[in-house]
Amino acid sequence: MKYIEGFRNADAGKQFAREIAIEGVKLATQNRVIRLMEVCGSHTMAISRYGIRDILPDNIELLSGPGCPVCVTDAAYIDAAIELASRGHIISTFGDMIKVPGSEQNLALARSDAADVRVCYSPLESIELAKDNPDREVVFLAIGFETTMAPLTTLIPRAVREGVDNFSLLTAFKLVPPALFALLSDPAVNVDGFICPAHVSTIIGSDAYRPIVEKHSVPCVICGFEPLDILYGIKNLANQLANDRPVLENQYSRVVKPQGNKTAQKLIETYLEPTDASWRGIGIIPQSGLVIRQGFSKFDASIKFSVSTEGGEPDINCRCGDVLRGTIRPSDCPMFGSECTPANPVGPCMVSSEGSCAAHYKYAR
Ligand code: SF4
Known part of the structure; x- marks a missing residue:
């Protein structure tokens, strides 16, 4: 607890705020407004x-950026999960997927219409569920960024080891660095620096962001999640920009190493392979996703049951794609706080506990 308190110290926070204000004055003398994107x-x-x-x-x-895995999951992925449930399969998922809108409905509504959708707290429960229901298929909804992929891939060897054949994964895995490159190539996006994610960076390593700095001269600072971590990162990004000195900094070095977690990387490489991926509201980003390798495709629900997880038709009035690209704020969406609330979300950014719209609704209305 003392350790955490150290990163929430009020006096240190005030000092960082003063130092950020000094960088703000420097930038003002250059007539500059800077826009920093927190990716995660x-x-x-x-x-x-x-x-x-x-x-x-x-x-x-x-x-806010595109680093909420639930928010970037396509409507077609939800449609595919509902389709699989309609065929009599058991859908096993973490709770935050239940209210994500598909093209016509979400999993909660499908469940009220007799779909067998089970919320789990650990993905291992899905394998136990499959053992308990040998006559039915259990499909686990496996979404997430680099942080989540490695532990989820371990379900495959576990299912092999335990002889569980009625188990598969419906995947929507996404990679952070290609998304950052895509944002920087998007003329509508105006980002001067990145607050890089903490958890993802523990897996991929700080060096993964070096090409972004080198190719685009956009500074990157990897930050932890405590308020002082974030303030320190903002101060350093502002300082780099004020001094025209874009570099990669690892503020979260107590956890993130330059090369990342080799064991997790090996697991990902063993079971998954790169592919183009569709990001909700953003579109296809080349080589920004991972799918189950061919050798393990009997665990890939999209192949096993021939369902597509891309495209779909989300509500055309939902502006999640713009929110995730940082081109509007959640409150700029006409439905924010009226038609769209956490109790009645129109888009995934209002569903997820990490979604920008949910965060603004909860803390900044
Ligand atoms: S407020 Fe709702 S409808 Fe608007 S962008 Fe956010 S999630 Fe989508």
Whole structure:
């Protein structure tokens, strides 16, 4: 507890706020407004929860990015899960997927219509569920970024070891670095620096962001999730930009290493292979996803049952794609807080506990 308190120290926070204000003045003398994107949904939540936006100078803006895995999951993926349930299969999922809208409905509505959708707390429960229901298929909804992939891939060898054939994964795995490159190539996106994710970076390593700095001269600072971590990262990004010195910094070096977690990387490489991936509201980003390798395709529900997980028709009025690209704020969406609320979400950004719209609704209305 003392350790955590150290990263929430009020005096240190005030000092960082003063130092950020000094960088803001430097930028103002250059007539500059800078826009920093927090890539990760957990950062979005922490920034809103601790009111960090409120203490920044007017010329340092924070934008939320595409790092909430639930938010970037296509409507077609939900449609596919509902389709699989309609064929009599058991769908096993973490709770945050239940309310994500598909093209016509979400899994909660499908469940009220007799679909067998079970919420699990550990993916291992899905294998036990399959053993308990040998006459039915159990499909686990496996979405997420690099952090989640490695532990989920271990389900495959476990199912092999335990002789469980009625188990498969419906995957929607996504990679963070290709998404950052895609944002920087998007003319509508205006980002001066990245607050890079913490958990993802523990897996891929800080060096994974070096090409972004080298190719685009956009500074990257990897930050932890505590308020002082984030303030320190903002201060350093502002300082780099004010001094025109874009570099990669690893503020979260107590956890993130330059080369990342080799064991997790090996697991990912063994069971998954790169593919183009569709990001909800953003579109296809080349080589930004991973699918189960051919040798293990009997565990890939999309192949086993011939369902597509891309495309779909989300509500055309939902602006999640713009929110995830940082081109609008959640409150700019006409449905924010009226038709769209956490109790009645229209888009995934209002569903997820890491979603920008949910964070703004909870802390910044
Ligand atoms: S407020 Fe709702 S409808 Fe608007 S962008 Fe956010 S999730 Fe989509």
